[in-house]
Amino acid sequence: NAGVTQTPKFRILKIGQSMTLQCTQDMNHNYMYWYRQDPGMGLKLIYYSVGAGITDKGEVPNGYNVSRSTTEDFPLRLELAAPSQTSVYFCASSYQTSGRGADTQYFGPGTRLTVL
Amino acid sequence: GDSVTQMEGPVTLSEEAFLTINCTYTATGYPSLFWYVQYPGEGLQLLLKATKADDKGSNKGFEATYRKETTSFHLEKGSVQVSDSAVYFCALSPVASGGSYIPTFGRGTSLIVHP
Numbered sequence: 001n002a003g004v005t006q007t008p009k010f011r012i013l014k015i016g017q018s019m020t021l022q023c024t025q026d027m028n029h030n031y032m033y034w035y036r037q038d039p040g041m042g043l044k045l046i047y048y049s050v051g052a053g054i055t056d057k058g059e060v061p062n063g064y065n066v067s068r069s070t071t072e073d074f075p076l077r078l079e080l081a082a083p084s085q086t087s088v089y090f091c092a093s094s095y096q097t098s099g100r101g102a103d104t105q106y107f108g109p110g111t112r113l114t115v116l
Numbered sequence: 117g118d119s120v121t122q123m124e125g126p127v128t129l130s131e132e133a134f135l136t137i138n139c140t141y142t143a144t145g146y147p148s149l150f151w152y153v154q155y156p157g158e159g160l161q162l163l164l165k166a167t168k169a170d171d172k173g174s175n176k177g178f179e180a181t182y183r184k185e186t187t188s189f190h191l192e193k194g195s196v197q198v199s200d201s202a203v204y205f206c207a208l209s210p211v212a213s214g215g216s217y218i219p220t221f222g223r224g225t226s227l228i229v230h231p
Contacts, residue, residue: 092160
């Protein structure tokens with residue numbers, strides 16, 4: 001199993017540009033998440049998905065969009081990039097069953113994004 | 117709502133010293149509790165977990181016991197190594213009927229171990 005893969009690893013954007021961060025998992029997990037981590041800070045949840053076709057906002061969704069057309073893929077779209085979106089972005093997945101607590105989250109290696 | 121509070125870092129220790137990183141939580145019911153570790157330049161990975169009261173999670177010499185009476189899940193290691201230098205995150209996942217089970221993370225505690 002490759003686990004959770006993210007591309008690209010690094011990216012520099014100019015203000016106003018757009019891009020898509022890719023995330024794929026091969027563990028058949030139903031839940032997927034996008035977090036951002038600013039330097040020296042903890043994780044902030046951007047969006048999450050509980051299954052294909054279902055997404056919901058997290059703590060800091062403004063400036064981002066997501067889609068979940070398949071179980072495996074959960075891309076994050078940045079429209080009109082701003083310097084405040086400079087951060088490290090982590091995708092994660094986990095398996096949840098109804099009525100039970102969340103199982104372990106598996107994280108990708110991250111995408112380091114700089115907006116200049 | 118749910119919350120996780122971790123001790124502020126950085127925690128700086130000499131090699132072979134004893135480590136404790138405090139973690140307390142607020143949640144309804146009996147959440148699952150986790151410690152994740154993030155090495156420099158990498159994503160988070162599970163270190164250990166516990167799913168019910170009095171359970172002890174352990175891995176790589178680290179231990180944590182789920183204490184319902186004190187709502188705590190403190191991380192301990194008897195003798196740290198330089199290679200343990202990393203950021204440690206305490207997290208909980210709620211147990212509820214219906215709805216989504218979105219984990220809550222603490223702010224992370226940086227550990228620096230000197231030779």
